Amino acid sequence: MADPSPPLRPALRARYDRRQHEVVSAAARLFAERGYQATSIGDLTEATGLAAGGLYHYIGSKEQLLFRICDELLEPLLDEARTIVARDAAAAEQLRELLRAWLAHIERHRFHMLVFAQERHVIAHDQRWQKVRRQRKDFVQILDEVLARGEAEGTLAFADRRLLLLALLGMVNYVPQWLRPRGRLAVEQIADGFCDLILRAGAP
Amino acid sequence: MADPSPPLRPALRARYDRRQHEVVSAAARLFAERGYQATSIGDLTEATGLAAGGLYHYIGSKEQLLFRICDELLEPLLDEARTIVARDAAAAEQLRELLRAWLAHIERHRFHMLVFAQERHVIAHDQRWQKVRRQRKDFVQILDEVLARGEAEGTLAFADRRLLLLALLGMVNYVPQWLRPRGRLAVEQIADGFCDLILRAGAP
Amino acid sequence: MADPSPPLRPALRARYDRRQHEVVSAAARLFAERGYQATSIGDLTEATGLAAGGLYHYIGSKEQLLFRICDELLEPLLDEARTIVARDAAAAEQLRELLRAWLAHIERHRFHMLVFAQERHVIAHDQRWQKVRRQRKDFVQILDEVLARGEAEGTLAFADRRLLLLALLGMVNYVPQWLRPRGRLAVEQIADGFCDLILRAGAP
Amino acid sequence: MADPSPPLRPALRARYDRRQHEVVSAAARLFAERGYQATSIGDLTEATGLAAGGLYHYIGSKEQLLFRICDELLEPLLDEARTIVARDAAAAEQLRELLRAWLAHIERHRFHMLVFAQERHVIAHDQRWQKVRRQRKDFVQILDEVLARGEAEGTLAFADRRLLLLALLGMVNYVPQWLRPRGRLAVEQIADGFCDLILRAGAP
DNA sequence: TATGAATGAGCCTTCATTCAT
């Protein structure tokens, strides 16, 4: 799933990357609003102002566009998560940091997140989506390890840790569907609300 | 979104309904696995054994099929929920009953549920989907009222009831994505696990 | 390279086959006139009177159409050739029979032949065209064996049998390019003319 | 079909011509391998190392490239043929010389020859290809005249001169399809083999 | 000269749907 021969000279390369990013963002918005399958290349040309050929200069294929959306989303989130758990801190504290980072990410990449959550069919089976599946899996594992560490520390004790993890994933993944740009709650509050929910459930 | 002229004589009508139900079930499975848009009429003919023309006897259109899936799902769930809250019982108890009914429903109609959750684009905007949107809204309101009643009773006290409701919706709606037919947890346990989570969060 | 699910009932099947054959013939003519690549599906719909979708009912894909053209051509020719060499006769006589059959085939399937000769690029490399390549190879081998048998019998003696075979292939394969339906020469005369050329070259 | 404004100063002009020739050769190879229509400008940029814009400096259009290939092929061959028949020699001897020149040409311009033979569709009808058609016709006529002269001299006597000419064209035009750079036979041997075939056929 | 961004028509194909049988 490589770029369609991006330019080599640095100045051009920079412009190419910027434009590509613009295209990916526009696509993420449309995919989030209408669904990946229901969004046509025509919709994308309209949204980007590029003609079909020009668009393909930047995307390679419609599917690669989807791939890029997922990758732009997961790669930095995973990086951040790894940084957080690499630090030396109590599990409960790290959980809070993870949730804040996660929800800040959701706020910044709301459309990406919606698309990622929605298009599990495409992501689920095909060989070429393995990287994305692995990234998702890794992130979940980081969460689980923090919860497990809390149990090990003795600061947390869950009735069923696995179920709690699934509950957490559910509630956070659902956020992009109801979060509104200038809504009642800031994402930090949401993160803290969810964190408290988990910590209470795990109170020894 | 009416039926495509179902037969009038009772015996025929029964057979017609049965066959239609079979088609809807097959469609739900396929839509859940591949997505509504990505499932072609050809896939449906293959899955049902009917040819294209025969299929259309039962479905009217592809979109009506989706509609029927959502309707088969929401109507009985809403009925059950209304029955539960109509009874005289403590809020916490009713919440538990609601969650058990809900999750039992998810187990029975896992594919329907996946489809319903996934195809929010189709459901969201169009005039013809108002009924489904209303059913969903009504169900959420029933949940909210139970939580509110708990607060009124003084048995529950949430930091942010609205946020908790959204968390609940998130975790339950996520279940169909990970629930496996003969998995580790029975749906009652899942329901109780989630219920405990809520009740702890609302413990005064 | 299978049919796109042809009908099962015999009456329908017969009609399907007939129509398919008509489509293949029309395609052969167009491919011969304009080239395979230069002939668009639009050209084919115009020539057949079918709309695009209807056309695909019969062809599967444009490439399968090409495949069918080659197959319709080679299969019966090979059969005939095998029948001829299976009989007991002198090599020179069999050569004449082969050439007559070959040229009669060219006359009957002039467009098929032009297409087959022209589209060696498509035929040459791809895995899926192996069957066609084998058929061509088998036919050439039959010719070579007849010439070799003539040498073994002592009735023929070529300076370079391999070169003569290549000359023969060249002159016959070129015929479809200049043969005109009601031209000066009948195909039997052409066959005999070529045959005499070979026999003179091989006169001991 | 004029050049796209070649440069005027001689030094630049020389470089331009050299580069153009390189492009034409690369194109000939690709067209021969994949067919004219199936070769994209992208394939050509890859093969030449030029980008699309740079390529167009030298080619004018894809079709002109094809034209140049044919012209590079036919013009010198025709010149040579005219020189040969202008000399004073017996028909049989001239035929041999013609065939040797022709086959030497095929060896040197194998890809050009394959392209020319293959793309008769493009060449056949369009007004702009008249020059190429005339060149081909002239060459054939030169061959025919030599054969006719042989008959007039009484040294050759063909059953059907026209058919023999067509056989000759067929066998020679087929050579590029099987000739291998370091194959068993040198082109002189091929030329002589074919020449002997013709002379035997025309032996009085 | 040469680049590569951009165009837009056209490509092959799929698909929901209809209808004669």
Place this chain on the structure above:
DNA sequence: CATGAATGAAGGCTCATTCAT
């Protein structure tokens, strides 16, 4: 009831070509 032939619009994508830089 059911079939499968047929439609035609729309889909994603490619490609020869142009042009500002």
